[in-house]
Amino acid sequence: MWDLIIVGGGASGVAAAVSAARQKCKTLLIEKMGFLGGTSTAGLVTPMMKNMIGNNQNLTDGIYLEVLEKLRKTGHAATHTDGNPGWFDPEMMKCVLDDICEEAGVDVLFDTVVTNVKTQDDLLISVTCFNKSGFSELEAKYFIDATGDADVAALAGVPFELGESDKTYHFMFLEEGNHKHQAISLRFTMANVDLEALGDWLQKIDPDSGVSPVVKGEQILLTTAHTWEDKDWKLRPYFDQAVKDGVLKSEDAAYFQIFSIPGQKDAIAFNCPRIYAEKSLNPLNMWDLSYAQKMGRKQIRRIAEFCKKYLVGFQDAYISQIAPQLGIRDSRRIEGVYKLTEEDIFNAKKFSDPAAKSNYPVDIHSREKGKSELKFLPEGEYYEIPVESLITKQYTNLLVAGRPISATFRAEASLRIQPNCWALGETAGNLASEKIVKE
Ligand SMILES: Cc1cc2nc3c(=O)[nH]c(=O)nc-3n(C[C@H](O)[C@H](O)[C@H](O)COP(=O)(O)OP(=O)(O)OC[C@H]3O[C@@H](n4cnc5c(N)ncnc54)[C@H](O)[C@@H]3O)c2cc1C
Structure with missing residues (x-):
């Protein structure tokens, strides 16, 4: 039995795992690929987008900067003249993420996919995994869904939105529909x-x-x-x-x-x-x-x-x-306690309990000619993402971190960048470990 199980080892999952393990939580990170990094490595998405304000002041710090610093020491990360420290080598990123998890004491299960969940009332009890050893059911006190697609939350019945539509869906959604998504890429x-x-x-x-x-x-x-x-x-x-x-x-x-x-x-x-x-x-x-x-x-x-x-x-x-993995810019967005909107972004809204800070523009890659957008915040402004956007309404021991948090299509088009996913993951790991330690 683990204190915390995190599903998905991309930026948000690694950040969550490392922050929780450093607070002495017995932490398991489950990843379907044979390496960590998710979109950053399997999707070959480099560099991380700039998330800085004023005189090159970082809006994201913590584990995100630690990882870049480790890469910089061996020449596998660099800072551009515009101040962005997020230029990195995706191959070496895999190795550094192994190191940082090992140093923090995170147990990592590779080549393992979560296929189902067990729930009871407002609790997630276990996740069902499939790998070369067969099926197994793993229990924990607390769970973080960092799958990029909110797979765990959807399997647990958490409602979600999809594409430009604000209609609510439940797992399993395969119906042919007229949902407009951002363009998919293969890098x-x-x-x-x-x-x-x-x-x-x-x-x-x-x-x-x-x-x-x-x-x-x-x-x-x-x-x-x-x-x-x-x-x-x-x-x-x-x-x-x-x-x-x-x-x-x-x-x-x-x-x-x-x-x-x-x-x-x-x-x-x-x-x-x-x-x-x-x-x-x-x-x-x-x-x-x-x-x-x-x-x-x-x-x-x-x-x-x-x-x-x-x-x-x-x-x-x-x-x-x-890239071993397609570049998916948007998929499920959970219906959480607070839904971040485009208005919040352009009003530079602040919250009492921020999980991340960003000034990245609303960046929509449309597959249709003339429909792509890059809409910037006013100079010198930034917005915050509240922790409530990571919290599901249904479960008291499940958080969602990274790209699929509770947000509108257009808000996700800004918040999805890697620095934000690092920050959201780190916050989720801290929140979960606070609860676990209290119990
Ligand atoms: C084409 C493209 C270009 C982009 N360009 C930039 C850019 O230039 N700079 C920038 O900062 N951001 C960019 N982004 C955005 C950013 O890279 C992603 O939004 C971010 O990396 C997502 O991180 P995440 O942790 O939420 O999810 P992911 O990185 O997707 O991680 C999810 C992890 O969960 C694992 N997983 C999924 N389902 C399961 C399951 N059922 N069981 C077990 N494991 C599972 C996956 O294998 C993966 O490792 C881009 C995105 C795309 C697609």
């Missing part, structure tokens, strides 16, 4: 890129580089970003030509964003392709997800060929990794 990396040549070229033709300038020196940090709504992007003629030549399909150029990776000296991480589909893909429908995997790999091959033929620095490059 990948290319290696053997001449970063120096690429950086020089980007600085010459695209000095703004979409986000921020190239940083040279020991670590070359470069990025450029573009959506198909953007008319003035300097790389656009190359995409147009490749579409004309039949190397790319126009939907492959819907979104293009690249980042170099600290510690991987010749690698580029792609925050694309957005998976092309004629309808919005449902992140809870396995047929849609299976389609997305295959379509993503087709698009990746075309984008890689495009880079090699049309962009500087990629001539000898090759696809070095395709």
Whole structure:
């Protein structure tokens, strides 16, 4: 019997596990992959987005900064000139997350998926797991759902919202519906890129580089970003030509964003392709997800060929990794005690018990042309996420952390960034351990 079981070992799950274990709770972390990090590692989502205010003051601290510091010591994390400390190497992130869990005394069960739960009145009693040892039922005093999709909460009957709709659903939702979700992506990396040549070229033709300038020196940090709504992007003629030549399909150029990776000296991480589909893909429908995997790999091959033929620095490059996991930007959002809204975000609302602070914009990646959005808070403002958004109405010993907390579609489009997930997880771990210690 554990004090605390956390399901899901992404940013929020690791933060929850480490904070609770440090407070002497007997903590088990269950992860369906063979490594920790979730979207940050399995989804190849690097870097973490900037979550800073004023003169580069971090809105997230704690375990998030500790992890980055550990990576920085070996050259696998770096700070951009814009102050963002969140540039990191996803491969080494896996190792550092092992270390930090081991140091805190967290028991980790890999390659184990939670398939069901047992409940009694307002308590979650156990989770049913499946792995190579078969099925087992694991009990704890307290549970945190950090699955990114609120799997545990949904299995326990906690109602949730899905996509743009504010309709309430219950598990199991597979009905074909007209729910609009953010675009799903499948990220990948290319290696053997001449970063120096690429950086020089980007600085010459695209000095703004979409986000921020190239940083040279020991670590070359470069990025450029573009959506198909953007008319003035300097790389656009190359995409147009490749579409004309039949190397790319126009939907492959819907979104293009690249980042170099600290510690991987010749690698580029792609925050694309957005998976092309004629309808919005449902992140809870396995047929849609299976389609997305295959379509993503087709698009990746075309984008890689495009880079090699049309962009500087990629001539000898090759696809070095395709993310083991799809990039899901939104899925279930639980109906919790407090639902965070877009108004809260733009009113820079504060709460007596904040779980996280952020000023990240509402960032909607739409699969439809002209529908993507990036809406910023007023300069110098930030909002808070209350702990009540992590608390379910049905259970006294279950918290939800990370992306699927109680929020509207548009609020989730801001709060989903990794720094917030680290903060939400750490708060959930602290809340659970306070209760466990009191008991
Ligand atoms: C394409 C894309 C680009 C993004 N870009 C950025 C960016 O540039 N910067 C940024 O900061 N954020 C970005 N984000 C957002 C951010 O990466 C995620 O929202 C965040 O990492 C989610 O963290 P999490 O802990 O909530 O969930 P996850 O990282 O999804 O972790 C959930 C974990 O639970 C495990 N799991 C799930 N179900 C089960 C189960 N039933 N049993 C056992 N284990 C289970 C999964 O394997 C996973 O490890 C992006 C997201 C996407 C999809």
